[in-house]
Amino acid sequence: MNEPGGRKCRPPRFEHAEWPYEPNFRRVNGWRMHYIDEGAGAPVVLLHGNPAWGFLYRKFVKPLTAAGRRVIVPDMIGFGLSEKPVREQAHTLDGHIANLTSLLRQLDVRDATMVCHDWGGPTGLGFALSNTDRVRALVIMSTWAWPLPPAEFHERIFPWRIMHAPVVGPYLLGRHNALAGRGMYLSVVDRKKFAAMAQGIYEGILPDPGSRLLTWTWPRWIPLDESARGFARFEWLERELKKSELPTLLVWGKEDEVFDHKTFATRFKELLPHAEGPELVTGRHFLQEDSGAEIAQKINRFLDRIEGRQS
Template sequence: MRETTSLLPASARDEWPYEARFANVNGWRMHYVDEGEGDPIVLLHGNPTWGFLYRDVIGPLVASGRRVIVPDMVGFGLSEKPTREQAHTLDGHTANLTSLMRQLDLKKIALVCHDWGGPTGLSFAMSNPERIRALTVMSTWAWPMPPAEFHTRIFPWRMMHAPLVGPYLLGNHKALAGRGVYLSVVDREKFAATAQAAYEDVLPDPASRLLTWVWPRWIPLDREARAYGRFEWLERTLSQSKLPTMIIWGREDEVFDAATFSSRFKQMMPHAEGPHMVTGRHFLQEDSGAEIANLIRAFLDRLDAEERAQ
């Protein structure tokens, strides 16, 4: 049965005309869109967003002759939302993405990673390099603690790790799903009028917002943290990668500031193109979606030309 925008909250229907597709990944129902033809571009979101974040990116890339796949991480968007914290390990989310990529048998993937799409997507890429053609990293990280000065602050970040305060603020009061995204865009008036409800409406109650406070707890704050070894491996492996890579950053990003974080990726991967700075705080796609699409298209066009010249 063809499932379309009838599944969407009314707040997203005008901006999201894509057919809803679903796959079973490790026992969970994962939603994704799959548009166009050609070599695949996979667009990965983070916390607390979903594929809607890329609504201004998808169309231009499809029009350029590419196939565009946008998954909703399990726990977000139109994907199933497990209500057990144990379902949301970092390796578990990487395994979910890996399952979808293998089921679709995607090869020559141009992987675009943002926020938590970085650790999950880059872990997939480093474990499956034969499926990857190119990487784009945007406002993310790939190394152990702490990823940013922001994450060392007692308020608000370390309080989110507290047993009661984190679930209360992020679950009951949707601090990330509501005001958190709003505060992390440049044009807040436009965002509030056209997009904010689309993020809130797919996470309508505290149970559905579980991942918004579980995922932050996987950010290592000391060497004993459960994800420290995973990020240590990711940093080491990514530093050895020679995959074609592009760096795009929001110049106003206050979570992963451009000067520090885009530079660190450049140091890790000196062959990477960029960093390209665009208007945007942490959720830069909201302010510069069309520009990001053009940067990705031009990057891949250059790779095409280089391959034809060989």
């Protein structure tokens, strides 16, 4: 691929038996965004959060494409094979929504199902609620979309509020990659399997402190009080969700301690009373690692129902 000005650039690649997909890149708001685009049919857009990347959805791609669906999995700017800006100002919530919007409009994505997890929740819902003509349905997993109150997890001094500290957060998450390492390890159920099969990949895709900037700046956008930087955007998300009539499926990890299903899935159900679920699966916060294939089939069945396909 070529960078602006004609300078040739060799895009990054990642080779793994469970991720045999051709890398694609588009320029979004000046940054190089990586995504995979597999299969044909109505698109399903799979959105990750912090500190993951598209690899989190490796168990989803084949079941969804085999069911006759197009699967698009972007790496958010700052993660995976996408460009990783080294300025905190590049990582506003509105900026990430704009990046996703640019990508999906360039790909002329329509009739899409947005699968939203963690920061892929406010980002994907931000796109969906401002581009309703391009969206067919929502799948919401272990996330949130309102300003307050935060999760009980996010009110704890350790580990969460310490990430907001100006020195300790960058030291632990930047220099020592604590979120991609220890953080993800503690956020799955089958930790032995995760350590053997995936943990090194999440750590290795963020090889140095400069590449890990978003792991410690994104947490600071979770509102803890009304002075938070993202407060107005989350107010808008909550307000627009209440108006939404998009078919919606809620899927939650039974063991999730970050966004527990009793609090957060219940709140989504209040905002979207027509939503199906919550359907509970084995999984802590990164439920895709423990129940990826099962969730993919739940998505297929949900879409079959709303599309009027025969089971």
